[in-house]
Amino acid sequence: MTDQPARAALFRGRSLFPVLAIAIFAVIVVFFAVGLTKDSRKLPSALLDQPAPGFDLPPLTSALPGLKTVDLQGRVSLVNVWASWCGPCRVEHPLLMRLARDGRAEVVGINWKDKKDDAENFLKELGNPYARIGFDASGRVGIDWGVYGVPETYVIDREGRIRYKVVGPIMPDELKDSILPLIESLKK
Amino acid sequence: MIAELGHFALILALVAALVQGSVPMIGASRNDRAWMAVARPAALGQAGAVALAFFALMWCHIASDFSVMAVAANSNSQMPLIYKISSTWGYHEGSMVLWVLILAIYGAAVALFGDNLPPALRARVLAVQAWIAIGFLLFILFTSNPFLRMTPAPADGRDLNPLLQDPGLAIHPPFLYFGYVGFSMAFSFAIAALIEGRVDAAWARWVRPWTLLAWCFLTAGIAMGSYWAYYELGWGGWWFWDPVENASFMPWLIGTALLHSASVVEKRDALKSWTILLAIIAFSLSLMGTFLVRSGVLTSVHAFATDPARGVFILGLLAITTGGALVLYVWRAPGMGTGGLFAPVSREGALVLNNLLLATACATVFLGTLYPLFLDALGGDKVSVGAPFFNATFAPIMAPLVAAMAVGPLLAWKRGDLFGALQRLYAALAIAIVVGLATLYLTRGGPVLAAFGMALAAWLFFGTLSELAERLRLFRVPLSDSIQRAAILPRAAYGMLIAHAGMAFTVAGVTATSAWETESISSMRPGDRAALAGNEFVLLDVRQDLQGPNYTAEQAGISVLRNGKEIAVLEPAKRFYPVQRQATNETAILTTGFSDVYAALGDGNPQSGWTVRLYYKPLVTWIWLGAALMVAGGAVSLSDRRHRVGAPSRGQPRTRPRASAAPAAASDD
Numbered sequence: 071m072t073d074q075p076a077r078a079a080l081f082r083g084r085s086l087f088p089v090l091a092i093a094i095f096a097v098i099v100v101f102f103a104v105g106l107t108k109d110s111r112k113l114p115s116a117l118l119d120q121p122a123p124g125f126d127l128p129p130l131t132s133a134l135p136g137l138k139t140v141d142l143q144g145r146v147s148l149v150n151v152w153a154s155w156c157g158p159c160r161v162e163h164p165l166l167m168r169l170a171r172d173g174r175a176e177v178v179g180i181n182w183k184d185k186k187d188d189a190e191n192f193l194k195e196l197g198n199p200y201a202r203i204g205f206d207a208s209g210r211v212g213i214d215w216g217v218y219g220v221p222e223t224y225v226i227d228r229e230g231r232i233r234y235k236v237v238g239p240i241m242p243d244e245l246k247d248s249i250l251p252l253i254e255s256l257k258k
Numbered sequence: 259m260i261a262e263l264g265h266f267a268l269i270l271a272l273v274a275a276l277v278q279g280s281v282p283m284i285g286a287s288r289n290d291r292a293w294m295a296v297a298r299p300a301a302l303g304q305a306g307a308v309a310l311a312f313f314a315l316m317w318c319h320i321a322s323d324f325s326v327m328a329v330a331a332n333s334n335s336q337m338p339l340i341y342k343i344s345s346t347w348g349y350h351e352g353s354m355v356l357w358v359l360i361l362a363i364y365g366a367a368v369a370l371f372g373d374n375l376p377p378a379l380r381a382r383v384l385a386v387q388a389w390i391a392i393g394f395l396l397f398i399l400f401t402s403n404p405f406l407r408m409t410p411a412p413a414d415g416r417d418l419n420p421l422l423q424d425p426g427l428a429i430h431p432p433f434l435y436f437g438y439v440g441f442s443m444a445f446s447f448a449i450a451a452l453i454e455g456r457v458d459a460a461w462a463r464w465v466r467p468w469t470l471l472a473w474c475f476l477t478a479g480i481a482m483g484s485y486w487a488y489y490e491l492g493w494g495g496w497w498f499w500d501p502v503e504n505a506s507f508m509p510w511l512i513g514t515a516l517l518h519s520a521s522v523v524e525k526r527d528a529l530k531s532w533t534i535l536l537a538i539i540a541f542s543l544s545l546m547g548t549f550l551v552r553s554g555v556l557t558s559v560h561a562f563a564t565d566p567a568r569g570v571f572i573l574g575l576l577a578i579t580t581g582g583a584l585v586l587y588v589w590r591a592p593g594m595g596t597g598g599l600f601a602p603v604s605r606e607g608a609l610v611l612n613n614l615l616l617a618t619a620c621a622t623v624f625l626g627t628l629y630p631l632f633l634d635a636l637g638g639d640k641v642s643v644g645a646p647f648f649n650a651t652f653a654p655i656m657a658p659l660v661a662a663m664a665v666g667p668l669l670a671w672k673r674g675d676l677f678g679a680l681q682r683l684y685a686a687l688a689i690a691i692v693v694g695l696a697t698l699y700l701t702r703g704g705p706v707l708a709a710f711g712m713a714l715a716a717w718l719f720f721g722t723l724s725e726l727a728e729r730l731r732l733f734r735v736p737l738s739d740s741i742q743r744a745a746i747l748p749r750a751a752y753g754m755l756i757a758h759a760g761m762a763f764t765v766a767g768v769t770a771t772s773a774w775e776t777e778s779i780s781s782m783r784p785g786d787r788a789a790l791a792g793n794e795f796v797l798l799d800v801r802q803d804l805q806g807p808n809y810t811a812e813q814a815g816i817s818v819l820r821n822g823k824e825i826a827v828l829e830p831a832k833r834f835y836p837v838q839r840q841a842t843n844e845t846a847i848l849t850t851g852f853s854d855v856y857a858a859l860g861d862g863n864p865q866s867g868w869t870v871r872l873y874y875k876p877l878v879t880w881i882w883l884g885a886a887l888m889v890a891g892g893a894v895s896l897s898d899r900r901h902r903v904g905a906p907s908r909g910q911p912r913t914r915p916r917a918s919a920a921p922a923a924a925s926d927d
Binding site: 088089091092095098101104105106155157 | 576581634840
């Protein structure tokens with residue numbers, strides 16, 4: 071008979087459902103635990119461990135040379151992509167100045183989607199950490215590097231391969247814990 | 259000194275919670291009234307101590323005491339007073355104190371107003387509340403102490419995240435927390451019921467108003483958050499399926515299901531163990547949301563500064579709370595009994611459908627939110643699941659839910675008459691079809707799915723009206739009789755009708771905005787013109803270097819012309835907060851009718867012009883109007899005497915003799 075009142079089987083007492091809920095929950099907790107060990111902020115770079123892209127950028131000012139691919143060979147270097155209009159670039163600037171004085175790696179810059187005058191004023195105001203600066207007004211070379219936004223920093227080994235990438239300003243902890251040890255090991 | 263007082267008050271609260279969590283529980287099992295009675299002073303004491311800690315922290319913020327590390331990191335002497343106050347909960351540590359404060363307030367409410375609860379149940383509920391409080395107080399004291407000092411104290415603070423310096427966001431977290439944490443009440447009641455091995459209508463009468471209260475706050479909090487995202491982020495969107503948004507949305511979905519299934523327990527004594535499971539899941543999802551936001555396992559625009567130690571601690575809390583509750587559930591729930599029987603086509607059956615659809619919707623959001631985490635944990639790629647996934651999976655689940663929402667309330671308890679119910683919806687069906695066809699005509703065959711969405715909204719709205727007409731026997735009995743019926747109709751019934759109508763507005767608003775939004779993004783110099791949705795826009799000027807209390811700003815003046823006449827001047831601005839070195843958008847929104855014209859100012863300079871984004875968003879205000887109606891419906895329902903805390907006993911003398919004039923209206927809602 072169709073009008074026989076029916077018990078909703080799903081909600082009846084001893085079913086498999088609650089046990090299943092515990093099992094699912096246990097799996098989720100395991101995933102969370104594994105997730106905690108990973109750093110979700112680290113963005114992978116498709117170029118990691120690949121040779122730096124081929125490029126040849128004109129100098130920003132007459133006082134400093136421009137930047138091209140061969141300049142990155144033969145020594146460990148730090149390529150910093152920056153612009154005068156970028157706030158976080160100002161934040162990380164003192165760190166770059168210290169790195170340049172430290173001399174463990176050559177700091178070079180790519181000035182990205184910027185105006186010559188503004189960029190020069192920026193360096194006059196805050197100091198120049200860069201041994202070379204390539205002027206990438208159109209941002210075309212930035213595309214080859216896979217630049218998301220400024221600032222970004224790449225560690226390049228002696229063979230001219232990209233070994234590390236920082237998106238956003240370099241933080242003191244990351245410099246101390248990851249970047250400097252990497253530079254040391256690359257120099258050996 | 260004040261900071262040390264706050265720290266000490268937190269420790270005191272922990273001690274009170276330890277007493278509250280142990281003595282009454284033992285008392286309840288031994289049936290010792292004196293031991294059970296300890297719950298009340300302990301709960302009040304705990305609430306008092308946490309409140310003291312919270313206000314001590316707030317005092318440090320108002321007084322700009324930068325020797326307190328958290329104040330130095332999240333406040334600034336230049337900030338307006340309202341943001342000095344709201345910065346108290348604008349960061350991880352402070353917001354956890356607010357979390358615990360709200361938990362303690364709910365506990366104190368049970369202690370104060372729970373006179374008509376069976377003493378053993380009250381003692382157990384308060385003890386379980388205390389267990390949760392112990393976990394979070396330990397968490398604060400060991401990993402997230404907001405009262406730590408730093409020497410030397412800096413001259414000024416690092417400022418509150420500029421995105422949070424907005425009146426809407428200043429009050430949004432407390433609402434959200436009152437919602438999240440409010441589900442702890444349902445949870446505590448569920449655990450207490452499992453320990454007692456008994457669930458009855460009286461239990462449900464208690465759980466329902468608390469769940470409803472939490473649900474109202476959560477609805478309001480989510481709506482505020484979405485409105486904030488709409489005007490402050492300047493991307494023109496109002497919902498981004500961001501992990502943190504989802505973290506608040508999942509408890510809302512399950513909380514909505516719980517609200518409905520609890521009414522079945524109350525009215526029909528059925529679905530008992532399912533309701534308990536929902537209560538456990540609703541609060542577990544709140545905890546999970548806390549974990550996701552604060553552990554950094556998922557990236558999000560809202561993520562708090564993260565720390566793995568905190569993540570481990572909250573994960574432990576989550577595992578103990580939810581795991582323990584589920585084990586208890588498996589052990590005890592089978593003894594609960596099934597209660598009332600019902601036919602598949604009945605009010606209960608409709609509510610089961612509601613529950614299944616809401617649970618499925620929640621599972622979908624859950625999968626979409628956590629998929630990137632699962633994949634990453636398995637060593638796969640870094641992916642992000644975006645809006646297309648959610649839009650494609652969520653809407654097809656919501657459509658039948660909305661369709662059934664109009665029918666369900668018309669079905670009788672126990673055994674309903676589907677055909678009879680549908681018969682009463684002829685008018686609503688006719689209007690829905692007309693609305694759908696009219697939409698297609700007006701938009702020249704615009705997306706068929708969108709026309710369907712509008713028809714669905716009309717179906718729900720007019721179906722809800724039909725339900726009201728049915729209850730009042732409108733047009734079938736003399737008007738005076740209908741008015742009399744309207745006066746007797748329980749407020750809970752009005753609340754349900756208002757909330758369902760609100761859902762109709764939200765569905766219409768979401769559909770219209772998604773389908774017929776138009777935008778124009780262009781680079782404009784002063785004097786340039788742009789056209790959008792029948793309006794013309796002229797960039798008058800851009801004022802640079804405006805000074806605010808703790809920011810500088812650029813502000814554009816954009817004249818809006820309709821038929822050649824200026825109807826408004828929009829002034830979108832971009833602010834730069836030097837202390838945090840962050841820019842924020844201050845969009846300008848012109849609301850005409852129910853639609854918005856929305857302008858945001860991008861980067862630029864006088865030589866090459868400024869990027870100006872203009873959006874036309876039809877019916878967008880209905881999204882929040884609908885949410886406001888849902889909250890209002892919940893509030894009206896809460897004001898119903900039968901839902902009010904303590905009403906069953908205290909309200910007795912003034913209760914109307916159960917409305918013999920309108921048995922149909924009084925017997926259900």
